Amino acid sequence: MTGSVLALLGVALAVVLPGIGSAFGVGLVGQSAAGVVTEDPDKFGQTLLLQALPGTQGIYGLLTGFIIMLQIGVIGGEMVPLTPEQGQAILMAALPIAIVGLLSAIYQGQAAAAGVGLIAKRPEELGKAIIYAVMVETYAVLALLASIMLIFGLQM
Amino acid sequence: MAVSKNKYAYAVGRVRVLETRLFDYGRLDRMLEAATAEESLKVLAESSYGNHFAEATGVHDFEIILSKEMAYVIAEFEKMSPQPEMVALMALNQDFHNLKVLFKCKYLGRQGEEPLLPPGMIPLKRLRSGVEEENFRDLPPVIRRAAENILMEFALSPDPQLIELHLDRALFEMKLAVAREGGSVFLVELFQREIDLLNINTFLRVKKMGRSKEFLQLALLPGGLLEEALFLNLLGEGLEGLIDRLANSPYGEIAAEGIRGWMEEGSAIRLEKLADDYITGYLRQRKSPPFGLEPLIGYLWGKQIEIKNIRLILVGKINGLPVEAIRERLRHVYL
Numbered sequence: 001m002t003g004s005v006l007a008l009l010g011v012a013l014a015v016v017l018p019g020i021g022s023a024f025g026v027g028l029v030g031q032s033a034a035g036v037v038t039e040d041p042d043k044f045g046q047t048l049l050l051q052a053l054p055g056t057q058g059i060y061g062l063l064t065g066f067i068i069m070l071q072i073g074v075i076g077g078e079m080v081p082l083t084p085e086q087g088q089a090i091l092m093a094a095l096p097i098a099i100v101g102l103l104s105a106i107y108q109g110q111a112a113a114a115g116v117g118l119i120a121k122r123p124e125e126l127g128k129a130i131i132y133a134v135m136v137e138t139y140a141v142l143a144l145l146a147s148i149m150l151i152f153g154l155q156m
Numbered sequence: 157m158a159v160s161k162n163k164y165a166y167a168v169g170r171v172r173v174l175e176t177r178l179f180d181y182g183r184l185d186r187m188l189e190a191a192t193a194e195e196s197l198k199v200l201a202e203s204s205y206g207n208h209f210a211e212a213t214g215v216h217d218f219e220i221i222l223s224k225e226m227a228y229v230i231a232e233f234e235k236m237s238p239q240p241e242m243v244a245l246m247a248l249n250q251d252f253h254n255l256k257v258l259f260k261c262k263y264l265g266r267q268g269e270e271p272l273l274p275p276g277m278i279p280l281k282r283l284r285s286g287v288e289e290e291n292f293r294d295l296p297p298v299i300r301r302a303a304e305n306i307l308m309e310f311a312l313s314p315d316p317q318l319i320e321l322h323l324d325r326a327l328f329e330m331k332l333a334v335a336r337e338g339g340s341v342f343l344v345e346l347f348q349r350e351i352d353l354l355n356i357n358t359f360l361r362v363k364k365m366g367r368s369k370e371f372l373q374l375a376l377l378p379g380g381l382l383e384e385a386l387f388l389n390l391l392g393e394g395l396e397g398l399i400d401r402l403a404n405s406p407y408g409e410i411a412a413e414g415i416r417g418w419m420e421e422g423s424a425i426r427l428e429k430l431a432d433d434y435i436t437g438y439l440r441q442r443k444s445p446p447f448g449l450e451p452l453i454g455y456l457w458g459k460q461i462e463i464k465n466i467r468l469i470l471v472g473k474i475n476g477l478p479v480e481a482i483r484e485r486l487r488h489v490y491l
Contacts, residue, residue, distance in 0.1 A: 028165050032446070035169020035236075043173075113165055114446035120172035 003082025003090075007072050010087075010094035011065040014147070018061030018101025018140075025054025025109025032113040036120045046119050046126050050112045053133045057097075057105035060144040064097045067151055086154070093150035100143030108136035159339075161447040163238035170236060171451045175443075177204065178455075179462050180491055184469065188482060193473035200466065218470050219271065222463045227274035229459055233452060242338050242449055245331055246456040247276030252327040254280060255299070258287040259319045263310060298333065302326035321375055324354075328377050342442065342450055349406070349438060351380035353431040356411060359387045359398065360418050360427070381405075395419060410434050425485065433488045436461055440490060458490025465489070 033047035066075075068090055073080045082090070115129030183203075187196040193215045200221070201209055208224035211217075230247045234240040250273040257270050272280065278295065286292045290307065292300040302322045309318050328351055335343035355376050362372045369388055376384050382405060390397050395415050402411040410430040417426030439454040465486050472482035 028162055031165035032169040035166040035171075036173050039170050039173035110446065113169075116169055117172040117446050120169065121176055 003084050003087030004072065004079060006084065006087030007068060007082055007090040008074075010091040011068050011074075013091075013098040014061045014064040014068065014094040014101075016061075017098040018057040018105060021102035021105030022055050022058030022061075025057075025105040025107075025112070026051055028106075028109040029054060029112045029116060032116040036116055040120065043119065043123065046123060047116050049126070050115050050119070050129060050133060053112050053130070053137070054105045054109040056137060057101040057108075057140050060097055060140055061101050064094060064144065064147045064151070067148060068094060071151060071154075089154050090151065093147055093154065095147075096143040096150075097140075097147040101140055104136055104140040104143075108133055108140075111136055159238050161445075164447045164449065164452070167233075167236045167238070168446060168448070168451050171455045175451075175455055175458070175491065178458050178489065178491055179203070179465070180489060184465055184486065184489070187466070187469045188479055188486075190473070193470055196469055196473050205466075215470070215474060218467075222467060223274055226459065226463060229456070230274075230276065233456060237449075237452060239338055239340075239449065241277070241334055242340060242343060243452060243456065244277040245334055245343070246453065246460070247274075248331060249327060250274060250276040251278045251283065252323050255283055255287070256319055256323055258283060259303075259306065259323075260316065262287055263314065263319075264316055296330060298326045298330040325377060328379060332379050340449055342448075343453065346435070346438070346453065348379065348381045349435065351377045352382045352405075352407060353410075353434065355380055355382060355384075355387060356398075356402070356407065356414070357424050357427055357431070359390070360395075360415070360424060363391060363395075364422075407434065429485055429487060432461060432464070436488050436490050454490065461487045461490060 029047075029051040033043075033051055036043050036047055069075045071080075072082065072090070112129075112133040115133050118129045119126050183199060187199045190196040190199065197215055197218065200206070200218075205221055205225050207228075208221045211224060212220050226247075230243065233243040237243045253270075254272050254275065257272055260270075275283075278299075282294050286295050286299075286303070292303045295303070302325065306318055306322045309315075309322075328347060331347050332344060335347060358375050358377075359372070362375055367375075369391055372388060372391055373384065376387055378384065382402075386401060387398075390401065395418070399412045399415050402408055405411070410427070410433075414424075414427030414430045418424055435457065439450075439457050442450045443454040445451070468485050469482055472485075
């Protein structure tokens, strides 16, 4: 396998796994929110805010994939020829956001869905419901940071 | 089969809103403090029960309103739950109530003494044709067995209690079986507690009637956490013995208070209230998971308790009981 293929596998994983996680998380919160809005349509805005939270991991994954594509010249130029070692290094750099993005989006979805239950009962506590869900975001951001630092740190 | 808890996200979302609309003590107090039963009924009309008022003509029709509301809630829950059969279990006692009424009609000639309730899991038509034709093949095996036992023993001695005993046993046997089949440890543990509390009550009644150990064995429901032997061995002793034996069980406090109430007043009213409050508290502690069956079952129990409270208030008002006497019997709310 050439280095470029490994690097593209890194792009694919960085985009696909957090994307799956975010879809699951947003879907889960959507179900909870639909339940609440069935009984109380006024809660649409508040629940939408919570539903958006697990969506960020998918964006982080796409961002990472985009940066790798820029670095290896898939976008805006010619593809840089990569050695198998360079390709493996890029693949490794993509793994933090790929794996943490997938799992943190699922867990954040669960926390946000629980938050939907919270505001169903106490709409005035929306801020707290958001904070609980956002705590999970920390780890997705850390993984994104690690992935980006790795990619920029590699010499092409 | 067990299903993924995440499938409950929608249903739990709805329940979280519905929970907030259960009657709190404030609303029950307004019903209680109302001057007449008609005034109490007006408080009821302002809530979701108001939807069913068209079908009632006066205060004495309040049972129609209550049973319509419960039937509506169960139907909605069956629609939104990923495991409708688990929700329907909460209405299974209505089927068994109907079955008892039908049996008593056929074999004791007691026509229309007790009203039929809306069906839970089994269509009323199937129950009716089963009893009338003495053909129980279309009914669940548990019911078929109970019905055949009743018919057999009825031939020897037509004791109306046989109907009650066999059907109560079958009810809980079926509840436990469906809960196990659905993979819900939570429901199994809940039903075990219900069985224990009913068995304490049964023990007191059988002891008062002075019946034999064999009769007690038949009357006790199997499958609870407390062993049947515990009750059988205590039949010949004083009630203090039962209080001592239950002291270390989960029911220590309520058993002590409930049994003392039984000894003082000679009725199980106090014990029954405490038993209901125990289950309410048990479910309230378990309602927080954002996904799963627990909040649904908790709400349905809470609704049944609300209906029980409303019935206590309205019956008390119609019969002119003093407010405090009614208040004493009111169950804790699930909120």
